[in-house]
Amino acid sequence: MLSFTEENYLKALVQLTVFEEGKLEVGVNRLATYLDVKPATVSDMAKKLKVKELVHYEKYGKIALSDSGKLEGMMVIRRHRLWETFLFEKLDFSWDEIHELAEELEHVHSKKLMNRLDQFLDYPSFDPHGDAIPNEKGEIVIPYRKTLSEIEEGKSCRIIAVKDNSTEFLQYVDKIGLKINDEITILKKEEFDALTTIQFKKNQMVVSPKFTDNIFVVCAVCQKAKDCKC
Secondary structure (H helix, E strand, O other), rough: OHHHHHHHHHHHHHHHHHOOOOOEEEOOOHHHHHHHHHHHHHHHHHHHHHHHEEEEEEOOOEEEEOOOHHHHHHHHHHHHHHHHHHHHHHHHOOOOOOHHHHHHOOOOOOHHHHHHHHHHHOOEEEEOOOOOOOOOOOOOOOOOEHHHHHOOOOOEEHHHEEEOOOOHHHHHHHHHHHOOEEEEEEEEEEEOOOOOOEEEOOEEEEEHHHHHEEEEEEOEEEEEOOOOOO
């Protein structure tokens, strides 16, 4: 059985290679920054994971997941996102509370329990933050999406996910009154400082790039982010 730390490394590698950066390999320094640890610590763990045939790694080189390592990482993410969904939908935790709780629950290894939980939740495709949930085989479909900062003036879009799952960001989104599936119209974009004036629910406000870069959206008309001609 893998340790919690080993699972966290595999989860981080999946997050960086599959969900965020779309690369097959991750540099030691990049992974160290992501996990907030020293590069030497990452190198040591990479060696341990290589012995278990979970990653491909050579000294001074980059780290790549093996097929078994990717599956293990996907299963950690599956458990995490199913627990987040359960906590949010069934126990009424707010979406800014569920991440830390799911960080602990994701290390419960019972496959039977997770499949029962998946069934109990009616096989959700996305968690409360809009992130795709892997199935029991580790398979996942990630929809193409744009950030709010990529949407042109005058266009309307619908929020489908948040990129930043930190407590501070989620509480800010709550504070201004937005949630998943809400519609936003881009009224104005400033070239000088990238501040954006948005409208939603008859409200207008100016938001920073830190906000627009961390909101994933699709077109409000055709519900697409790719090949949209609206």
